[in-house]
Amino acid sequence: MSTTQQLFESAPHFNATNMRVEQLTNGYICQLQDQSLIQANGDDAASFLHNQLSNDVEHLNQTQARYAAYCTPKGRMLASFLYWKTDSDIILQCSSSLQPALQKRLQMFVMRSKVKLEDISEQFAILGLGGKAAEIFLLTQFTQLPSTINDKVSGSMGSVIRVQDAFDSPRYQWIISHEKLATVSTQLTADLLKIDASIWRLGNIHAGVPQVVEQSKEKFVPQMINFELIGGVNFRKGCYPGQEIVARSQYLGKLKRRMAIALVEAETVEVTMEIFSDNDPSQPCGMIVNAERNFDKRFACLIEIKLADQEQGKVHLGVSDGPVLEFIPLPYAYLDVTE
Known part of the structure; x- marks a missing residue:
């Protein structure tokens, strides 16, 4: 040792x-x-x-x-x-x-x-x-x-x-x-x-800083988990694998999926667990990126979710009638870092 x-x-x-x-x-x-x-x-x-x-x-x-x-x-x-x-x-x-x-x-x-x-x-x-x-x-x-x-x-x-x-x-x-x-x-x-x-x-x-782990690899384009907002993407550098897709996601239309912070009272929360919105409970609207037990005994989570579904009291963990997620503010704003 x-x-x-x-x-x-x-x-x-x-x-x-x-x-x-x-x-x-x-x-x-x-x-x-x-x-x-x-x-x-x-x-x-x-x-x-x-x-x-x-x-x-x-x-x-x-x-x-x-x-x-x-x-x-x-x-x-x-x-x-x-x-x-x-x-x-x-x-x-x-x-x-x-x-x-x-x-x-x-x-x-x-x-x-x-x-x-x-x-x-x-x-x-x-x-x-x-x-x-x-x-x-x-x-x-x-x-x-x-x-x-x-x-x-x-x-x-x-x-x-x-x-x-x-x-x-x-x-x-x-x-x-x-x-x-x-x-x-x-x-x-x-x-x-x-x-x-x-x-x-x-x-x-x-702090709104995600990490990709074994369970979540190949699940996200960088902007889906705010990676460019923490300085993880340079849109002016040369080519790299996936560069065209990443650039297209940024430049062609407004980004529709983002990462948010939420608290939830649950027995367990696992990476890539699906979340559901009351807007359309028939299909998931996002998934868990990272999660850890918080000081108030609830779980604090980074979640990837459709922007349109980030509504208090309307998003559930695991199933359409599962525990309700409480959104809390990110420490940074959603911005277009290419402007």
């Missing part, structure tokens, strides 16, 4: 069913074991990925992180990535449920390009941190912290990325080698509340 595993398995863990959101304000940390890292290196790494993903990779600098979709030729998302550059390498973060198949698929298209793809998940701990004490701690490891969403700072203690805020506090993702983490494990235990990664995923839901 690694030092990282010992650190998190020996500490008390809290999830949304046994704590209050106010407890997160001081500072918390969790290990994101459901995430994997693929490293791309070589002279052609940037140009290769630029031609595969929905976002600009060639002009990525050392102080940025970005989202990108990896799509089928029909524009359906095989994966959602968070990616960044470290020295000459580009790191792709995705759901662990997808990593082996994604790496194999990307490898198929390398051909003569000078690119090496490697799973480096076992070499690093991927940590999620938030709250005042987390910022104070990180400033003991880095000379400064990234102040803007999706900015990145790197140093001898790895890389820290500012991600979307949640629970009324800034959040950071820290990627660090297990060996380096072992040198500060005692301080971590003393200063930060150890929480379950489900709370981190809950924060992503409240």
Whole structure:
């Protein structure tokens, strides 16, 4: 067992069913074991990925992180990535449920390009941190912290990325080698509340940040889950698989399907579970994108749904007379990012 595993398995863990959101304000940390890292290196790494993903990779600098979709030729998302550059390498973060198949698929298209793809998940701990004490701690490891969403700072203690805020506090993702983490494990235990990664995923839901997982691959065109609104699609870059479909969805007529946040009281909520509207109960109007138990014991969900059906009290989970969904505001507006 690694030092990282010992650190998190020996500490008390809290999830949304046994704590209050106010407890997160001081500072918390969790290990994101459901995430994997693929490293791309070589002279052609940037140009290769630029031609595969929905976002600009060639002009990525050392102080940025970005989202990108990896799509089928029909524009359906095989994966959602968070990616960044470290020295000459580009790191792709995705759901662990997808990593082996994604790496194999990307490898198929390398051909003569000078690119090496490697799973480096076992070499690093991927940590999620938030709250005042987390910022104070990180400033003991880095000379400064990234102040803007999706900015990145790197140093001898790895890389820290500012991600979307949640629970009324800034959040950071820290990627660090297990060996380096072992040198500060005692301080971590003393200063930060150890929480379950489900709370981190809950924060992503409240921030309106979706992730494609094994169950939901090939279900969505990026705009259906607001992926361009969080900076995951560049409409001015060159071609990539599915680019024509993604562009056509944006430019030809108003988008009719979007992602929303909703709360629902239910025994369980699963990814890709269908939802039904009173407007037409004979067929589903959308599906669950991500879901986690909320602090009020209900489930918080990201749902893909027809815009016309986003009506309070009229949308149900699972079946036409199932539990009613309560819509809550997204932290961003529906905009046309091409204008």
